[in-house]
Amino acid sequence: MGSLSGLLDGFANALSPMNLLWALFGTTLGTFIGVLPGLGPALTIALLLPLTFQVDPAAAFIVFGGIYFGSQFGGSTTSILINTPGESASIVIALEGNQMARRGRGGPALATAAIGSFVAGTIGVLCLSLLAPVVVRVALAFAPADYFALMVLSFVTVAAVLGNSLLRGLASLGLGLLLGLVGVDLQSGQPRFTFGSLDLLDGIDVIIVVVGLFAVGETLHLAARHRSTREEITPVEGSLWMTAQDWARSWKAWIRGAFIGFPLGAMPAGGAEIPTFLSYFVEKKLSKHPEEFGRGAIEGVAGPEAANNAAGAGVFVPLLTLGIPTSATAAVMLSAFQSYGINPGPQLLTSHADLVWTLIASLYIGNVMLLVLNLPLVGLWVQILRVPTPYLYGGILLFATVGTYGISRSVFDLVLLYAVGLAGFFMRRYAFPTSPVIIGMILGPLAEQQFRRAMTMSQGDLSVFLTRPISLTLLVLAVIALSAPPLLAYRRHRRALASA
Amino acid sequence: MSALSLGRAQLVAVSAAIAALGGGAVLVALTIPPDAAGAVVGARSFPVAVGLVLLSCGLLLLLEAWRTPWECEATDPEAPPLDLVPLAILAAGMLVNVLLIKAAGFIVASTLMFAFTARAFGARRLWLSLLIGFVLAFATYYGFARMLDLRIGGGLIEDLF
Incomplete structure (x- = not known):
């Protein structure tokens, strides 16, 4: 009952003319940025974080929510029209979508993606509003030791899920944890990893790391290879509308995709890659036209796109109820909460209920807006892809300067930005995932806080993590997640040896 | 091999x-x-x-x-070799930005960085890059930055208005 009236109040808030404008601004900007290859929601929200000093929290989160869903759809547009998916979750969509576009069916591909996003987004947000209060009830029983164990589990799963190697994911995460430690330790007042530099005493701003990794790193990465790769925009020909057969083949894929995406996104491991791949293989298996897969099967766009969007809504469950971000974007949103002095967690739904429900309601509204915005305006979004690359990346570096130097007016920060960018370049080149850096940087200090709190309560007795059932279970799961991949690889290796 | x-x-x-x-x-x-x-x-x-x-x-x-070296761009035999020229041009642009942003101001420094970046990505007409960069930097300084209340500081051009 409480959550229904909360949601209705949220709608009343989100539907105010000013907030509708903010939602429109967010979804439009999000789509715009999402269409640009290689740029994602984490970067956009990071550049707009100073908005949190200007407007009230509800307005800021309405904008951020709009950016989040908008850029997901923009990213699919790009994957369909040029075969260079920006984020790994769009790889699957590019697989079939680009094939459809090449066969003159770009219109229906974009349409099934847009409508599928809407359907799955709506299902996802609905599940979010039902599930969030339930998770909160469970989470209220958590003691600091349990929280710490949950964060350890998230660290391990995030490192395993975001990227294709647990070890490289952990290395990225470790780098993020290290960056998060820089500065004065709030509990003891000790400076850590500051090397006597005044610029580092306040710690490293997460904006610098996000912008450095995602804007500067991406620019360097593309510059090093633009002369040897050609991107081709496949023009959208023919009708945008889906035929009756397209509808018949799409709608089940949307629903299945949504119910694959949401639960996986809502787990404290998160990530949209696994659900999109899973949905792709499910559709391939269930399709009556398996021979079309690889040559433009519409189910192969509809399912993964739906899974991607529902997973995107699912990510809000651990973020809003446990305060645990499982994607780079969620981590940046968490730091937006912190900049308002709000700590997401089980108390959020009681202490800032209006904010949470307004945010959730605005996610519903943003979904409707995107449906209206995207399809009719697809011609406009395609034009964005035609901005000449030299000016596009010139502009991106310019905005990167504004977004970082503009906060602190410190040349040191600018140098740091470029250094992080260089690190991001190497991470791409050597296949280290970048998102765990952001998650580690934001979640690390919170994990340390919970660890110290738990140890203070147990008077220094480490066994507190093993005697509490919740904490023990979570830690065992973390150990399994850590040890399963190498064990499986070892068994495969042994079997290969035995059969050879 | x-x-x-x-x-x-x-x-x-x-x-x-x-x-x-x-x-x-x-x-x-x-x-x-x-x-x-x-x-x-x-x-x-x-x-x-x-x-x-x-x-x-x-x-x-x-x-x-x-x-067993893992798969990535550096170990992919099909990947093009590292193209260092555009990287060097980009780095020069960033260096210019770092060196000039305090002394000459954001608009001048970032216009130059924009031109360097555009060159790194193959833009041929320098005057056009400079023009676009200037217009963008100018608009950003008086638009985006004002909206977010970012203070990017003064400079050669900023102090004129």
């Missing part, structure tokens, strides 16, 4: 760098005074643990790089 061994050498170097970073972090963390009075866990434990995680990741990656 030589591309593969070159790739392997790079992966070994990267893994060693991670291990060194972790080792360094442990050493630095050990200089943090252990305990503030009354605290059960001081400011030192977590940094040491993070350093150890990085150190062990680095060492395990070193092993992996040595035995």
Whole structure:
């Protein structure tokens, strides 16, 4: 009952003319940025974080929510029209979508993606509003030791899920944890990893790391290879509308995709890659036209796109109820909460209920807006892809300067930005995932806080993590997640040896 | 074959760098005074643990790089070789930005960086890049930055208005 009236109040808030404008601004900007290859929601929200000093929290989160869903759809547009998916979750969509576009069916591909996003987004947000209060009830029983164990589990799963190697994911995460430690330790007042530099005493701003990794790193990465790769925009020909057969083949894929995406996104491991791949293989298996897969099967766009969007809504469950971000974007949103002095967690739904429900309601509204915005305006979004690359990346570096130097007016920060960018370049080149850096940087200090709190309560007795059932279970799961991949690889290796 | 061994050498170097970073972090963390009075866990434990995680990741990656180099751009025989010219131009643009942004102001410094970046991505007409960069920097300074209340500071052009 409480959550229904909360949601209705949220709608009343989100539907105010000013907030509708903010939602429109967010979804439009999000789509715009999402269409640009290689740029994602984490970067956009990071550049707009100073908005949190200007407007009230509800307005800021309405904008951020709009950016989040908008850029997901923009990213699919790009994957369909040029075969260079920006984020790994769009790889699957590019697989079939680009094939459809090449066969003159770009219109229906974009349409099934847009409508599928809407359907799955709506299902996802609905599940979010039902599930969030339930998770909160469970989470209220958590003691600091349990929280710490949950964060350890998230660290391990995030490192395993975001990227294709647990070890490289952990290395990225470790780098993020290290960056998060820089500065004065709030509990003891000790400076850590500051090397006597005044610029580092306040710690490293997460904006610098996000912008450095995602804007500067991406620019360097593309510059090093633009002369040897050609991107081709496949023009959208023919009708945008889906035929009756397209509808018949799409709608089940949307629903299945949504119910694959949401639960996986809502787990404290998160990530949209696994659900999109899973949905792709499910559709391939269930399709009556398996021979079309690889040559433009519409189910192969509809399912993964739906899974991607529902997973995107699912990510809000651990973020809003446990305060645990499982994607780079969620981590940046968490730091937006912190900049308002709000700590997401089980108390959020009681202490800032209006904010949470307004945010959730605005996610519903943003979904409707995107449906209206995207399809009719697809011609406009395609034009964005035609901005000449030299000016596009010139502009991106310019905005990167504004977004970082503009906060602190410190040349040191600018140098740091470029250094992080260089690190991001190497991470791409050597296949280290970048998102765990952001998650580690934001979640690390919170994990340390919970660890110290738990140890203070147990008077220094480490066994507190093993005697509490919740904490023990979570830690065992973390150990399994850590040890399963190498064990499986070892068994495969042994079997290969035995059969050879 | 030589591309593969070159790739392997790079992966070994990267893994060693991670291990060194972790080792360094442990050493630095050990200089943090252990305990503030009354605290059960001081400011030192977590940094040491993070350093150890990085150190062990680095060492395990070193092993992996040595035995079976993982797939990435550097080890992909089909990937184009690293194109250093545009990288150098980009780096020069960033350097110009860092050196000039205090002295000459954001608009001048970023216009120049914009032109360098555009050149790195193959733009041929310098005057056009400079013009577009200037218009964009100008509009950003008086639009985006004002909206977000960012203070990018004064400069040659900023002080004129």
